[in-house]
Amino acid sequence: xxxxxxxxVRQLYKNLLYLGREYPQGADYFRERLNCAFMKxxxxxxxxxxxxxxxxxxxxxxxxxxxxxxREYRTMKKRFYEEELLGLLNIGRPID
Amino acid sequence: xxxxLVGVKRVIDYAVKIRVKPDQSGVVTxxxxxxxxxxxxxAVEEAVKLKEKKFIKEVVAVSCGPSQxxxxxxxxxxxxxxxxxxxxxxxxxxxxxxxxxxxxxxAALAKKEEASLVILGKQAIDDDCNQxxxxxxxxxxxxxxTFASEVTIDGETVKVVREIDGGLETIKIxxxxxxxxxxxxxxxxxxxxxxxxxxxxxxxxxxKPADLGVDMVSRVEVLRVDEPPTRLAGVxxxxxxxxxxxxxxxxTI
Numbered sequence: 492x493x494x495x496x497x498x499x500v501r502q503l504y505k506n507l508l509y510l511g512r513e514y515p516q517g518a519d520y521f522r523e524r525l526n527c528a529f530m531k532x533x534x535x536x537x538x539x540x541x542x543x544x545x546x547x548x549x550x551x552x553x554x555x556x557x558x559x560x561x562r563e564y565r566t567m568k569k570r571f572y573e574e575e576l577l578g579l580l581n582i583g584r585p586i587d
Numbered sequence: 588x589x590x591x592l593v594g595v596k597r598v599i600d601y602a603v604k605i606r607v608k609p610d611q612s613g614v615v616t617x618x619x620x621x622x623x624x625x626x627x628x629x630a631v632e633e634a635v636k637l638k639e640k641k642f643i644k645e646v647v648a649v650s651c652g653p654s655q656x657x658x659x660x661x662x663x664x665x666x667x668x669x670x671x672x673x674x675x676x677x678x679x680x681x682x683x684x685x686x687x688x689x690x691x692x693x694a695a696l697a698k699k700e701e702a703s704l705v706i707l708g709k710q711a712i713d714d715d716c717n718q719x720x721x722x723x724x725x726x727x728x729x730x731x732x733t734f735a736s737e738v739t740i741d742g743e744t745v746k747v748v749r750e751i752d753g754g755l756e757t758i759k760i761x762x763x764x765x766x767x768x769x770x771x772x773x774x775x776x777x778x779x780x781x782x783x784x785x786x787x788x789x790x791x792x793x794x795k796p797a798d799l800g801v802d803m804v805s806r807v808e809v810l811r812v813d814e815p816p817t818r819l820a821g822v823x824x825x826x827x828x829x830x831x832x833x834x835x836x837x838x839t840i
Binding site (some may be wrong): 502505560562 | 601602625712770774775776777779780781783
Protein backbone atom coordinates (compact mmCIF):
# COMPACT_ATOMS: atom_id res chain seq x y z
CA UNK A 492 0.00 0.00 0.00
CA UNK A 493 1.28 3.48 -0.88
CA UNK A 494 2.51 5.16 2.31
CA UNK A 495 0.67 8.53 2.37
CA UNK A 496 -2.65 6.84 1.62
CA UNK A 497 -2.10 4.14 4.22
CA UNK A 498 -3.45 6.39 6.98
CA UNK A 499 -6.49 7.37 4.91
CA VAL A 500 -7.37 3.77 4.14
CA ARG A 501 -7.03 2.83 7.80
CA GLN A 502 -9.21 5.79 8.85
CA LEU A 503 -11.80 4.80 6.24
CA TYR A 504 -11.90 1.27 7.63
CA LYS A 505 -12.32 2.57 11.20
CA ASN A 506 -15.08 4.99 10.13
CA LEU A 507 -16.98 2.28 8.27
CA LEU A 508 -16.59 -0.16 11.16
CA TYR A 509 -18.00 2.45 13.55
CA LEU A 510 -21.00 3.06 11.32
CA GLY A 511 -21.55 -0.66 10.83
CA ARG A 512 -22.40 -1.16 14.49
CA GLU A 513 -26.00 -0.15 13.79
CA TYR A 514 -26.37 -2.11 10.56
CA PRO A 515 -29.88 -3.67 10.40
CA GLN A 516 -28.55 -7.16 9.59
CA GLY A 517 -26.09 -7.03 12.47
CA ALA A 518 -22.65 -5.58 13.19
CA ASP A 519 -20.95 -8.96 12.62
CA TYR A 520 -22.53 -9.37 9.17
CA PHE A 521 -21.36 -5.88 8.28
CA ARG A 522 -17.82 -6.48 9.58
CA GLU A 523 -17.45 -9.67 7.50
CA ARG A 524 -18.54 -7.90 4.32
CA LEU A 525 -16.31 -4.91 5.16
CA ASN A 526 -13.26 -7.15 5.65
CA CYS A 527 -13.99 -8.97 2.38
CA ALA A 528 -14.27 -5.69 0.50
CA PHE A 529 -10.97 -4.38 1.86
CA MET A 530 -9.12 -7.70 1.40
CA LYS A 531 -10.29 -7.87 -2.22
CA UNK A 532 -8.29 -4.70 -2.94
CA UNK A 533 -5.24 -5.36 -0.76
CA UNK A 534 -2.85 -5.72 -3.73
CA UNK A 535 -3.72 -2.41 -5.39
CA UNK A 536 -0.63 -0.17 -5.53
CA UNK A 537 -1.52 2.63 -7.98
CA UNK A 538 -2.24 5.76 -5.81
CA UNK A 539 -4.91 6.94 -8.27
CA UNK A 540 -6.72 3.60 -7.97
CA UNK A 541 -6.50 3.71 -4.18
CA UNK A 542 -7.87 7.26 -4.19
CA UNK A 543 -10.84 6.11 -6.28
CA UNK A 544 -11.53 3.22 -3.91
CA UNK A 545 -11.30 5.50 -0.88
CA UNK A 546 -13.79 7.86 -2.50
CA UNK A 547 -16.09 4.88 -3.06
CA UNK A 548 -15.79 4.17 0.64
CA UNK A 549 -16.78 7.76 1.47
CA UNK A 550 -19.89 7.34 -0.68
CA UNK A 551 -20.77 4.20 1.28
CA UNK A 552 -20.46 6.19 4.51
CA UNK A 553 -22.95 8.73 3.18
CA UNK A 554 -25.28 5.95 2.04
CA UNK A 555 -25.21 4.32 5.47
CA UNK A 556 -25.99 7.65 7.14
CA UNK A 557 -28.97 8.08 4.82
CA UNK A 558 -30.11 4.49 5.40
CA UNK A 559 -30.12 5.00 9.16
CA UNK A 560 -31.91 8.33 8.86
CA UNK A 561 -34.63 6.95 6.58
CA ARG A 562 -35.20 3.97 8.85
CA GLU A 563 -35.64 6.28 11.85
CA TYR A 564 -37.80 8.79 9.96
CA ARG A 565 -40.13 6.11 8.60
CA THR A 566 -40.51 4.47 12.03
CA MET A 567 -41.26 7.83 13.68
CA LYS A 568 -43.73 8.73 10.94
CA LYS A 569 -45.58 5.42 11.29
CA ARG A 570 -45.62 5.64 15.07
CA PHE A 571 -46.58 9.26 15.61
CA TYR A 572 -48.43 10.27 12.50
CA GLU A 573 -50.90 7.43 12.07
CA GLU A 574 -53.80 9.88 11.62
CA GLU A 575 -52.02 11.43 8.64
CA LEU A 576 -51.57 8.02 7.07
CA LEU A 577 -55.22 7.13 7.65
CA GLY A 578 -56.25 10.45 6.16
CA LEU A 579 -54.21 9.70 3.04
CA LEU A 580 -55.87 6.29 2.73
CA ASN A 581 -59.29 7.86 3.31
CA ILE A 582 -60.16 5.60 6.22
CA GLY A 583 -62.00 6.91 9.27
CA ARG A 584 -60.66 4.43 11.77
CA PRO A 585 -58.30 1.44 11.86
CA ILE A 586 -59.66 -1.74 10.30
CA ASP A 587 -59.55 -4.55 12.86
CA UNK B 588 -24.69 37.70 19.76
CA UNK B 589 -26.93 34.88 20.83
CA UNK B 590 -26.62 31.61 22.60
CA UNK B 591 -28.95 28.64 22.17
CA LEU B 592 -29.72 25.98 24.74
CA VAL B 593 -30.64 22.58 23.32
CA GLY B 594 -32.12 19.85 25.46
CA VAL B 595 -31.21 16.25 24.70
CA LYS B 596 -32.72 13.23 26.40
CA ARG B 597 -31.25 9.76 26.71
CA VAL B 598 -34.03 7.28 25.93
CA ILE B 599 -34.33 3.62 25.02
CA ASP B 600 -33.38 3.34 21.33
CA TYR B 601 -36.39 3.69 19.02
CA ALA B 602 -35.72 0.35 17.32
CA VAL B 603 -35.68 -1.71 20.54
CA LYS B 604 -38.66 -3.87 21.44
CA ILE B 605 -39.90 -2.58 24.81
CA ARG B 606 -40.53 -5.07 27.60
CA VAL B 607 -42.56 -4.29 30.71
CA LYS B 608 -41.01 -5.33 34.03
CA PRO B 609 -42.77 -8.35 35.66
CA ASP B 610 -43.76 -6.22 38.65
CA GLN B 611 -45.42 -3.70 36.29
CA SER B 612 -43.51 -0.83 37.88
CA GLY B 613 -41.93 0.25 34.63
CA VAL B 614 -40.02 -0.85 31.55
CA VAL B 615 -36.85 -2.92 31.43
CA THR B 616 -33.91 -0.53 30.97
CA UNK B 617 -30.93 -2.56 32.26
CA UNK B 618 -28.69 -3.73 29.44
CA UNK B 619 -31.03 -2.19 26.85
CA UNK B 620 -29.61 -0.03 24.06
CA UNK B 621 -30.13 3.68 24.69
CA UNK B 622 -29.65 6.61 22.35
CA UNK B 623 -30.68 10.23 21.84
CA UNK B 624 -34.40 10.89 21.52
CA UNK B 625 -35.14 11.29 17.76
CA UNK B 626 -36.89 14.63 18.28
CA UNK B 627 -33.91 15.87 20.30
CA UNK B 628 -31.64 14.95 17.35
CA UNK B 629 -33.80 17.20 15.18
CA ALA B 630 -33.56 19.97 17.79
CA VAL B 631 -29.75 19.72 17.88
CA GLU B 632 -29.58 19.74 14.08
CA GLU B 633 -31.69 22.91 13.93
CA ALA B 634 -29.53 24.70 16.50
CA VAL B 635 -26.32 23.70 14.67
CA LYS B 636 -27.86 24.82 11.34
CA LEU B 637 -28.72 28.22 12.85
CA LYS B 638 -25.12 28.55 14.04
CA GLU B 639 -23.78 27.58 10.59
CA LYS B 640 -26.00 30.27 9.07
CA LYS B 641 -24.46 32.68 11.60
CA PHE B 642 -27.75 33.59 13.33
CA ILE B 643 -26.41 32.43 16.67
CA LYS B 644 -22.97 32.22 18.15
CA GLU B 645 -22.96 29.28 20.53
CA VAL B 646 -24.92 26.07 20.99
CA VAL B 647 -25.00 24.49 24.44
CA ALA B 648 -26.30 20.93 24.79
CA VAL B 649 -27.97 20.12 28.10
CA SER B 650 -29.03 16.79 29.53
CA CYS B 651 -30.31 15.72 32.95
CA GLY B 652 -29.67 12.33 34.48
CA PRO B 653 -27.01 9.94 35.73
CA SER B 654 -23.47 9.69 34.34
CA GLN B 655 -24.62 7.75 31.25
CA UNK B 656 -26.29 10.83 29.79
CA UNK B 657 -22.85 12.25 29.04
CA UNK B 658 -22.78 9.81 26.08
CA UNK B 659 -25.85 11.59 24.72
CA UNK B 660 -24.23 14.99 25.31
CA UNK B 661 -21.13 13.72 23.45
CA UNK B 662 -23.30 12.79 20.48
CA UNK B 663 -24.78 16.30 20.50
CA UNK B 664 -21.24 17.74 20.62
CA UNK B 665 -20.27 15.48 17.71
CA UNK B 666 -23.22 16.89 15.75
CA UNK B 667 -21.83 20.39 16.20
CA UNK B 668 -22.73 21.78 19.62
CA UNK B 669 -19.99 23.87 21.23
CA UNK B 670 -20.18 22.71 24.82
CA UNK B 671 -22.34 20.63 27.11
CA UNK B 672 -23.93 20.85 30.53
CA UNK B 673 -24.65 17.69 32.50
CA UNK B 674 -27.17 18.21 35.28
CA UNK B 675 -26.62 15.27 37.58
CA UNK B 676 -29.74 13.48 38.72
CA UNK B 677 -29.66 9.88 39.85
CA UNK B 678 -31.50 7.20 41.80
CA UNK B 679 -35.07 7.86 42.94
CA UNK B 680 -34.90 11.47 41.73
CA UNK B 681 -34.06 10.26 38.22
CA UNK B 682 -36.86 7.71 38.18
CA UNK B 683 -39.38 10.32 39.28
CA UNK B 684 -37.99 13.03 36.96
CA UNK B 685 -40.52 14.50 34.60
CA UNK B 686 -41.30 17.55 32.45
CA UNK B 687 -41.95 19.76 35.50
CA UNK B 688 -38.49 19.27 37.00
CA UNK B 689 -36.76 19.43 33.61
CA UNK B 690 -38.52 22.64 32.64
CA UNK B 691 -37.53 24.23 35.96
CA UNK B 692 -33.91 23.24 35.29
CA UNK B 693 -34.02 24.60 31.75
CA ALA B 694 -35.67 27.84 32.86
CA ALA B 695 -32.93 28.36 35.45
CA LEU B 696 -30.20 27.52 32.91
CA ALA B 697 -31.70 29.74 30.21
CA LYS B 698 -31.53 32.69 32.61
CA LYS B 699 -28.04 31.76 33.87
CA GLU B 700 -26.60 31.29 30.37
CA GLU B 701 -28.52 34.29 28.98
CA ALA B 702 -29.87 32.19 26.15
CA SER B 703 -31.90 33.74 23.33
CA LEU B 704 -33.46 30.46 22.32
CA VAL B 705 -34.24 27.16 23.99
CA ILE B 706 -34.81 24.40 21.46
CA LEU B 707 -36.23 21.06 22.56
CA GLY B 708 -37.70 18.03 20.87
CA LYS B 709 -41.47 18.14 20.82
CA GLN B 710 -41.72 15.00 22.97
CA ALA B 711 -39.70 12.07 24.21
CA ILE B 712 -40.43 8.68 22.71
CA ASP B 713 -40.43 7.01 26.11
CA ASP B 714 -42.96 9.11 28.01
CA ASP B 715 -44.68 10.96 25.12
CA CYS B 716 -45.37 13.87 27.50
CA ASN B 717 -45.05 16.77 25.02
CA GLN B 718 -44.94 19.18 27.98
CA UNK B 719 -41.37 20.24 28.70
CA UNK B 720 -41.13 22.92 26.01
CA UNK B 721 -44.45 24.45 26.91
CA UNK B 722 -43.73 24.42 30.66
CA UNK B 723 -40.27 25.95 30.13
CA UNK B 724 -41.79 28.81 28.13
CA UNK B 725 -44.41 29.38 30.81
CA UNK B 726 -41.83 29.44 33.64
CA UNK B 727 -39.68 31.92 31.70
CA UNK B 728 -42.70 33.87 30.45
CA UNK B 729 -41.24 33.54 26.94
CA UNK B 730 -43.21 33.01 23.72
CA UNK B 731 -43.22 29.48 22.34
CA UNK B 732 -43.12 28.03 18.82
CA THR B 733 -44.08 24.37 19.26
CA PHE B 734 -44.32 21.56 16.68
CA ALA B 735 -41.99 23.61 14.48
CA SER B 736 -41.53 22.30 10.96
CA GLU B 737 -39.75 25.46 9.78
CA VAL B 738 -37.83 28.12 11.70
CA THR B 739 -36.60 31.43 10.27
CA ILE B 740 -34.83 34.07 12.35
CA ASP B 741 -35.36 37.67 11.30
CA GLY B 742 -33.55 40.12 13.57
CA GLU B 743 -35.16 39.90 17.00
CA THR B 744 -38.15 37.83 15.86
CA VAL B 745 -38.62 34.23 14.79
CA LYS B 746 -41.05 33.02 12.16
CA VAL B 747 -42.25 29.51 13.01
CA VAL B 748 -44.33 27.27 10.77
CA ARG B 749 -46.14 24.87 13.07
CA GLU B 750 -47.62 21.48 12.26
CA ILE B 751 -51.17 21.43 13.55
CA ASP B 752 -54.19 19.22 12.95
CA GLY B 753 -55.35 19.84 9.44
CA GLY B 754 -52.36 21.77 8.18
CA LEU B 755 -49.74 24.37 8.95
CA GLU B 756 -49.83 27.55 11.02
CA THR B 757 -47.29 30.35 10.67
CA ILE B 758 -46.59 32.55 13.68
CA LYS B 759 -44.14 35.32 14.44
CA ILE B 760 -42.72 35.45 17.95
CA UNK B 761 -40.10 37.66 19.53
CA UNK B 762 -36.87 36.42 21.05
CA UNK B 763 -36.03 35.11 23.58
CA UNK B 764 -38.29 32.16 22.86
CA UNK B 765 -38.74 28.40 23.29
CA UNK B 766 -39.06 26.19 20.24
CA UNK B 767 -39.95 22.51 20.04
CA UNK B 768 -38.94 20.47 17.01
CA UNK B 769 -41.33 18.35 14.98
CA UNK B 770 -40.38 15.48 12.69
CA UNK B 771 -40.11 17.44 9.45
CA UNK B 772 -38.05 20.36 10.73
CA UNK B 773 -34.81 19.01 9.26
CA UNK B 774 -32.68 15.93 8.54
CA UNK B 775 -30.31 15.30 11.46
CA UNK B 776 -26.71 14.56 10.51
CA UNK B 777 -25.19 11.28 11.61
CA UNK B 778 -22.33 11.63 14.09
CA UNK B 779 -19.45 9.88 12.31
CA UNK B 780 -16.26 8.74 14.03
CA UNK B 781 -14.12 11.78 13.04
CA UNK B 782 -16.80 14.09 14.52
CA UNK B 783 -16.92 12.05 17.72
CA UNK B 784 -13.13 12.27 18.03
CA UNK B 785 -13.16 16.05 17.52
CA UNK B 786 -15.94 16.39 20.09
CA UNK B 787 -13.80 14.79 22.80
CA UNK B 788 -11.99 18.11 23.18
CA UNK B 789 -15.23 19.98 23.90
CA UNK B 790 -16.13 20.66 27.52
CA UNK B 791 -19.05 19.26 29.48
CA UNK B 792 -19.79 21.19 32.68
CA UNK B 793 -21.22 19.31 35.63
CA UNK B 794 -23.81 20.60 38.07
CA LYS B 795 -26.66 19.53 40.36
CA PRO B 796 -30.29 20.72 40.36
CA ALA B 797 -29.69 22.25 43.80
CA ASP B 798 -27.01 24.51 42.22
CA LEU B 799 -29.80 25.96 40.09
CA GLY B 800 -32.22 26.20 42.99
CA VAL B 801 -34.49 23.50 41.62
CA ASP B 802 -36.21 20.95 43.84
CA MET B 803 -36.69 17.57 42.20
CA VAL B 804 -39.73 16.50 44.23
CA SER B 805 -42.26 14.87 41.94
CA ARG B 806 -45.99 15.45 42.14
CA VAL B 807 -46.66 12.41 39.98
CA GLU B 808 -46.53 8.77 41.03
CA VAL B 809 -46.52 5.93 38.51
CA LEU B 810 -49.05 3.36 39.72
CA ARG B 811 -48.76 0.70 37.05
CA VAL B 812 -47.34 0.01 33.60
CA ASP B 813 -49.17 -2.41 31.28
CA GLU B 814 -48.38 -3.79 27.84
CA PRO B 815 -50.70 -2.61 25.07
CA PRO B 816 -53.47 -5.12 24.16
CA THR B 817 -52.24 -7.72 21.69
CA ARG B 818 -53.39 -7.08 18.17
CA LEU B 819 -56.02 -9.51 16.90
CA ALA B 820 -54.87 -11.79 14.11
CA GLY B 821 -55.94 -10.81 10.59
CA VAL B 822 -58.63 -12.71 8.75
CA UNK B 823 -58.02 -14.08 5.26
CA UNK B 824 -60.81 -14.02 2.68
CA UNK B 825 -61.09 -15.93 -0.61
CA UNK B 826 -62.82 -13.52 -2.97
CA UNK B 827 -63.47 -9.81 -3.36
CA UNK B 828 -67.17 -10.42 -2.60
CA UNK B 829 -66.17 -12.03 0.71
CA UNK B 830 -64.05 -8.96 1.51
CA UNK B 831 -66.92 -6.58 0.75
CA UNK B 832 -69.32 -8.70 2.85
CA UNK B 833 -66.90 -8.73 5.79
CA UNK B 834 -66.31 -4.97 5.58
CA UNK B 835 -70.06 -4.36 5.48
CA UNK B 836 -70.59 -6.66 8.49
CA UNK B 837 -67.83 -4.79 10.34
CA UNK B 838 -69.60 -1.51 9.69
CA THR B 839 -66.61 -0.08 7.84
CA ILE B 840 -68.55 0.47 4.61
